[in-house]
Amino acid sequence: MNSINETKGLFKTSTEINGISNFVMKDNEEKELYSPEEIRNKVILGNALNILNKIEEESFDMVFIDPPYFLQLPKKELKRWTVKTVVEGVNDEWDKFSSFQEYDEFISNLLIKVKRVMKSTATIWIIATYHSIFRIGKIMQDLGFWILNDVIWVKTNPMPNWLGVRFTNATENIIWAVKDKNCKKYTFNKDYAKLFGIGKVGANVWVLPICWGTERLKDTNGRKLHSTQKPVELLKRVILTSTKEGDLVLDPVAGSGTTGYVSQALKRNFVMIEVNPKYVEGIIERFKHPLKITDTPYPNKKSIKLEGFE
Numbered sequence: 001m002n003s004i005n006e007t008k009g010l011f012k013t014s015t016e017i018n019g020i021s022n023f024v025m026k027d028n029e030e031k032e033l034y035s036p037e038e039i040r041n042k043v044i045l046g047n048a049l050n051i052l053n054k055i056e057e058e059s060f061d062m063v064f065i066d067p068p069y070f071l072q073l074p075k076k077e078l079k080r081w082t083v084k085t086v087v088e089g090v091n092d093e094w095d096k097f098s099s100f101q102e103y104d105e106f107i108s109n110l111l112i113k114v115k116r117v118m119k120s121t122a123t124i125w126i127i128a129t130y131h132s133i134f135r136i137g138k139i140m141q142d143l144g145f146w147i148l149n150d151v152i153w154v155k156t157n158p159m160p161n162w163l164g165v166r167f168t169n170a171t172e173n174i175i176w177a178v179k180d181k182n183c184k185k186y187t188f189n190k191d192y193a194k195l196f197g198i199g200k201v202g203a204n205v206w207v208l209p210i211c212w213g214t215e216r217l218k219d220t221n222g223r224k225l226h227s228t229q230k231p232v233e234l235l236k237r238v239i240l241t242s243t244k245e246g247d248l249v250l251d252p253v254a255g256s257g258t259t260g261y262v263s264q265a266l267k268r269n270f271v272m273i274e275v276n277p278k279y280v281e282g283i284i285e286r287f288k289h290p291l292k293i294t295d296t297p298y299p300n301k302k303s304i305k306l307e308g309f310e
C-alpha cells in the first residue's frame with residue numbers, strides 16, 4: 001500500500017484550480033466527519049478505506065471504481081520476441097497484493113464502505129479485466145449488490161499478446177449495479193445507452209480505443225503519468241448513461257482523475273480520493289486545462305456495426 005509521502009511545497013499550486021478553491025485536501029486523520037460541502041468537487045489525498053468512513057451516508061448518486069487489477073506479473077522484464085524491446089505492463093506497487101485473500105479483503109472492504117455512502121437510487125460501476133472481474137462480481141453479489149448489466153469494453157487498439165501463447169486480450173468488463181435488489185429509481189438514460197452500444201438496440205458492448213496519443217498524461221520526466229489512465233470517452237459514456245446534471249459522483253481510487261475531469265465537463269459534481277501524491281499532482285495539472293465535451297459519440301457509430309445487432 002502506498003503511503004502519503006508529502007514532499008516540500010507539494011500542492012501549493014492547488015489553492016484554486018479551475019474556479020475550485022482548495023481543490024486538493026489532504027485527509028486529516030483527526031477529522032471525524034467531512035461535510036458534503038467540504039468535499040464537493042475536491043480531490044482528497046489519502047487512503048479511501050479511512051476517508052470513506054468520514055463521509056455522510058447516502059451521499060452519492062453514482063460511483064465509478066477502477067480498482068487495482070492484481071495482475072500478478074512476473075518480476076522479470078517481459079521482452080517482445082521480435083524487436084526485443086521491453087513491454088510496459090502494469091507493474092506498479094499499488095497493484096501488488098500478497099495473495100488472492102488479501103486482494104479480496106481490499107475489494108470487499110472498499111465495497112462495504114462505498115455501499116454505505118451510496119444513495120438508495122445510486123448506481124455503481126466497477127471495471128476490471130479477467131484477472132479480477134470474476135472475483136469482484138462474486139464479492140459484489142455476496143455483499144447484496146444487484147447487478148444490472150456488465151458492459152463489455154472492446155478495445156480497438158489492445159496491447160498484443162507478444163509471446164503469441166494466448167489470445168490478445170482486447171476486453172474489459174464494467175459491472176453496473178445498484179445497492180440491492182429493491183433499488184428501482186436509479187438513473188438510466190436509455191437514449192445514450194442506445195447511442196453508445198453496438199447496433200440499433202444499443203447492446204452492452206462499447207467499442208473504443210484505450211487511452212493513447214496526446215490524451216495520455218505525462219509526468220515531469222516525460223513518462224506515462226499513470227499506467228492505467230482510462231479514456232475520457234469511456235467515462236463520458238458511464239456518466240451520460242447513469243447520471244443527471246448536478247449529480248454527485250464518487251471515485252475512491254481516482255488515479256489520474258479521469259472520473260472527476262469528465263464529470264466536471266458534463267456539469268456533474270465529483271469527489272475523488274487517491275492515495276498517491278504523484279497522481280494527485282498530475283490531477284492538479286490536468287484540471288488546469290478544463291475538458292470540453294461535444295455530444296458527438298466516438299468512434300463513429302457507422303464504423304462499429306456488428307452482424308446480428310442491426
Ligand SMILES: C[S@@+](CC[C@H](N)C(=O)[O-])C[C@H]1O[C@@H](n2cnc3c(N)ncnc32)[C@H](O)[C@@H]1O
Nearest residue numbers: 047048066094229230253254255256258274275
Ligand atoms: C487502476 S488505478 C485508477 C486509474 C484511473 N481510473 C485513471 O483513469 O487514471 C487504481 C488507483 O488506485 C489507487 N489506490 C490504491 N489503493 C488505494 C486506496 N486505499 N485509497 C486510495 N487510492 C488507492 C492507486 O494509487 C491507483 O492510482
